[in-house]
Amino acid sequence: MKVSKIIWDSPVQYLRSKRPDFPIAFFSPQTLQNKVQEFTHHFPGLVTYALKANPDSAVLSNLIAAGIDSFDVASPPEMDQVRRLAPKAVLHYNNPVRSNLEIAHAVKMNVASYSVDSNSELEKLAAQVPIQNTEIAVRFKLPVKGAAYDFGSKFGADPKEAISLLSKVKSLGYTPALTFHPGTQCTQPGVWRTYIIAAAKIATDAGVTIARLNVGGGFPSHRIAKEYPHLRDKFEEIAPATALAFGENPPELVCEPGRAIVADAYCLATRVKAIRDDNAVFLNDGIYGGLSECLLIGPLDRLEVFSSSGKNRTGALHPRTVFGPTCDSVDKLNDTQLLPDDLTEEDYVIFHGLGAYSTSLTTRFNGYGVNTIQNVMDLSDNIKV
Ligand SMILES: Cc1ncc(COP(=O)(O)O)c(C=O)c1O
Incomplete structure (x- = not known):
């Protein structure tokens, strides 16, 4: 796992500046x-x-x-x-x-x-x-x-x-x-x-x-x-x-x-690889990576979506089928994941609270998987409860 020595203000500051096309864990x-x-x-x-x-x-x-x-x-x-x-x-x-x-x-x-x-x-x-x-x-x-x-x-x-x-x-x-x-x-x-x-x-x-x-x-x-x-x-x-x-x-x-x-000291930023004709969303991390617990203990709903330029997507939430990136049909996160209707390809989906059994269970299956951690000052989210 590559750990950067730089400390960013927040995950969004890093994503907006680097626009990574691979999943990243952020640690506070x-x-x-x-x-x-x-x-x-x-x-x-x-x-x-x-x-x-x-x-x-x-x-x-x-x-x-x-x-x-x-x-x-x-x-x-x-x-x-x-x-x-x-x-x-x-x-x-x-x-x-x-x-x-x-x-x-x-x-x-x-x-x-x-x-x-x-x-x-x-x-x-x-x-x-x-x-x-x-x-x-x-x-x-x-x-x-x-x-x-x-x-x-x-x-x-x-x-x-x-x-x-x-x-x-x-x-x-x-x-x-x-x-x-x-x-x-x-x-x-x-x-x-x-x-x-x-x-x-x-x-x-x-x-x-x-x-x-x-x-x-x-x-x-x-x-x-x-x-x-x-x-x-x-x-x-x-x-x-x-x-x-x-x-x-x-x-x-x-x-x-x-x-x-x-768990709460990490979040995981994934990117939308594709939105298929049937509206299914493909992320660049999934069951074989940092999100493996979704299979065992169910999906989490502490997530936020940002455009590549860091704009918070706030469209109405609709249930979507969400898949991970590998060529394996087990690599599916959820059939009813609520995501904003203004979601587009190359947006970032940030999952909060993913510091436990996440990076430690990541595999390199199909060449995917989180292998970078960035340090941040602040992991607070804007999720409404
Ligand atoms: C013996 C033992 N102690 C502690 C833990 C940590 O459990 P948790 O992460 O639920 O706190 C585990 C988890 O597998 C365990 O097997």
Whole structure:
């Protein structure tokens, strides 16, 4: 990914001046830092960052500058990446399935915390990971809805298995902890409370006092204009629920957001390649690029349209079919995307809130894909809600 050192006022200033014919991500370090502060000032525990959401080096450097010193890493390359920029950072290796060679790498990197959801994986860890100063968190799942997509079909022990895993972690001598992930873009109120109550019951039934409870990622970003994610409502649900469920000896809390920290610090500018006879719109980025989440969790409506000269298109909104640029019919964003009726070819369509699972999932399929990031002072939009 090419990251420019110049700081533009806004995406439109850059687009008007350069008129690029390729998709571009715009990054606002200030927006990122503000979001970090929202977490560090209001979340009632340790804030770590899930690197997978966006491992761009500009993001990492800004997180470190903002005081983040603990990271959730999913693989050895992610560990190496963090260590290159922050040699003393604390690593939490919370991908619950690992090869023996990956575990050996984690031991070499002095990983502080691991998660497990199966006995076979716990035994693999126990064969290599030193006991002293190492936390093992049992990841459990509940059949709770509320996220844009949930991870329960792949990861997490059910509460009964979690009880037995937690007892085993304790008897092996590791520092016992629990963790869950409610699924990404979790907007439903009460979900964290439900998980925290279940965590307390698992700990009680296992007869184990847990040192920490990791309440995951899953915190929402601003994807739909009318649905502003009020993170503080979630934070305010977490501390009292923990106090109530665990009583006198509550665990320390940890969170590991990816999306909620980084999504709103980026927007993605695409260009209208073509408007076909049937009125379908073809953009120069799509499902195989920075917009892959449209397929998984649906379209977002925080978008603005500008002409090449930077004029805001304000025509009446009409539903259009929108495709990405590749020769693959899966590369379709939406059948009913609202776009202004004065839209023309070579206009720019800017998607806001696209910093998570966007540049990190981009492919070069058909020669397309975002590979340029420009820094901007301001990402504010004029979207009416
Ligand atoms: C273990 C773990 N923690 C944290 C995250 C970050 O989730 P989110 O981006 O929804 O905050 C993920 C996402 O896949 C994850 O697997």
